[in-house]
Amino acid sequence: MFEQHYQFSFEAAHQLAAAKPGEDAHPYARLHGHSYVATIVLAGPALTPQGWLYDFADLRAICAAIHERLDHRILNEVEGLDRPTLENTAAWIFRAAAETGAPVKRVEVARPTLGERVTYEA
Numbered sequence: 001m002f003e004q005h006y007q008f009s010f011e012a013a014h015q016l017a018a019a020k021p022g023e024d025a026h027p028y029a030r031l032h033g034h035s036y037v038a039t040i041v042l043a044g045p046a047l048t049p050q051g052w053l054y055d056f057a058d059l060r061a062i063c064a065a066i067h068e069r070l071d072h073r074i075l076n077e078v079e080g081l082d083r084p085t086l087e088n089t090a091a092w093i094f095r096a097a098a099e100t101g102a103p104v105k106r107v108e109v110a111r112p113t114l115g116e117r118v119t120y121e122a
Contacts, residue, residue: 002053003105004042008063010071011035014084034111040097043105054102062100066093090120
């Protein structure tokens with residue numbers, strides 16, 4: 001089995017309001033921002049005739065498109081990412097990458113300045 005990793009970073013803001021009306025406000029309910037690092041991991045048992053699992057140029061293009069949708073945005077306003085916890089953001093990136101047909105195995109999203117990291121795999 002081969003694994004291929006590609007990493008990119010983005011800056012974004014979000015807020016985590018109460019999940020249900022009437023709940024106490026979450027401590028992170030105010031709009032605030034983070035620096036994120038996302039790692040996309042592809043996996044497969046065989047290489048292409050060119051000798052790679054997946055063309056890195058194609059993977060960079062996939063990540064650039066995802067980056068464009070997230071970087072310097074308010075994540076709550078990104079379609080499909082209404083409650084942008086670190087976990088939901090990882091799952092969102094996984095789905096966005098997998099929709100391209102790339103053999104996505106897992107996605108890790110980290111906020112290095114806070115020492116936080118989440119991994120999502122289907």
